Amino acid sequence: MHAWLCETLSGVDALSWKELPTPEPKVGEVRIAIEAASLNFPDLLIVQGKYQFKPELPFVPGAEYAGRVDAVGEGVTRLKVGDAVAAIAGTGGFGTHAIVAAERVLPLPPGFAVRDGAAFAFTYGTSHHALMDRAQLQAGETVLVLGAAGGVGTAALQIAKAAGARVIAAASTDEKCELCRGLGADATLNYTTQNVRETLKALTGGKGPDVVYDPVGGDLAESVFRSIAWRGRYLVIGFAGGGIPALPWNLALLKGASVVGVFWGDFVKREPKASAAGLAQLASWYAQGLIKPVVDRAMPMSELKSAYERMGSRQVMGKLLLINE
Ligand SMILES: NC(=O)c1ccc[n+]([C@@H]2O[C@H](COP(=O)([O-])OP(=O)(O)OC[C@H]3O[C@@H](n4cnc5c(N)ncnc54)[C@H](OP(=O)(O)O)[C@@H]3O)[C@@H](O)[C@H]2O)c1
Helix, strand or coil: CEEEEECCCCCHHHCEEEECCCCCCCCCEEEEEEEEEEECHHHHHHCCCCCCCCCCCCECCCCEEEEEEEEECCCCCCCCCCCEEEEECCCCCCECEEEEEHHHEEECCCCCCHHHHCCCHHHHHHHHHHHHHHCCCCCCCEEEECCCCCHHHHHHHHHHHHCCCEEEEEECCHHHHHHHHHCCCCEEEECCCCCHHHHHHHHCCCCCCCEEEECCCCCHHHHHHHCCCCCCEEEECCCCCCCCCCCCCHHHHHHCCEEEECCHHHHHHHCHHHHHHHHHHHHHHHHCCCCCCCEEEEEEHHHHHHHHHHHHCCCCCCEEEEECC
């Protein structure tokens, strides 16, 4: 097998494509022949030692991937060689093969494209848990999605529409706003060129958004929180912009609003039944054509470093796929 190996936490440049012995699955594990992996923002953080989960060195990055089971360890009964599967395992995806605990593997339902499976559970699972569970989003409410053209952002936009909400998609360029309109956003906000507070006021008849989905953080957060509706829910998803915002607490008091943390990885571990129910609803929405991963581009696995560069420079629209041909 071949894989991108991370041997120091000095970032993407230090990754190297290496030939490694093809491992055999142990008890409770399977080996997957990877057809596609997708890049998620945490993959960028993990190779710099900046992610909350810090694997032992050396490791193969790549949290999310899909392919076919090609070997099964002792004690695994629910998977067999040849099954089409996706896996979310924190690491291991940027290579040709990966060993993973069977419990981290999601069999793909019939009709679910393997490439979509490689770009699905991380972003849609996060956004579903955030909007439907943590925010208790109701049909007819208005959701503001920041970073709406990114990975979790496009998933949040589609999920909010599938749930019957009105969506304001916010992003940094007109091109990204255009993509969001094509995905069904009811309105858009370019936060580089437009005044955020005035635009939100105009788009919501002065009321403000009921739910804010924020994977970006930074300076934008406080002005957006000042615009939130009475009983609003502000979802803290991540800080792709780099800065962790600090909020004057009186703003939460004045709006009767909540700041709601979202940590999908721990949700999956701590509440496996609720997580499985969320993924089942997502699979059903996928089968109905209500949601589908937006693919920025599919690149050969050998071009991982260019993919990282695209994500780090804020160019990705939707998801980047890395393909083993
Ligand atoms: N809480 C959880 O459980 C959970 C789960 C998954 C991901 N996350 C977090 O969600 C965030 C987004 O992840 P993702 O995979 O969707 O990433 P992504 O596809 O790269 O999207 C991030 C978006 O953030 C915006 N952004 C602003 N400043 C940026 C900068 N300096 N560099 C890069 N992007 C910047 C970009 O939109 P504009 O250019 O339009 O501003 C970009 O589209 C990350 O912080 C990730 O760690 C959290």
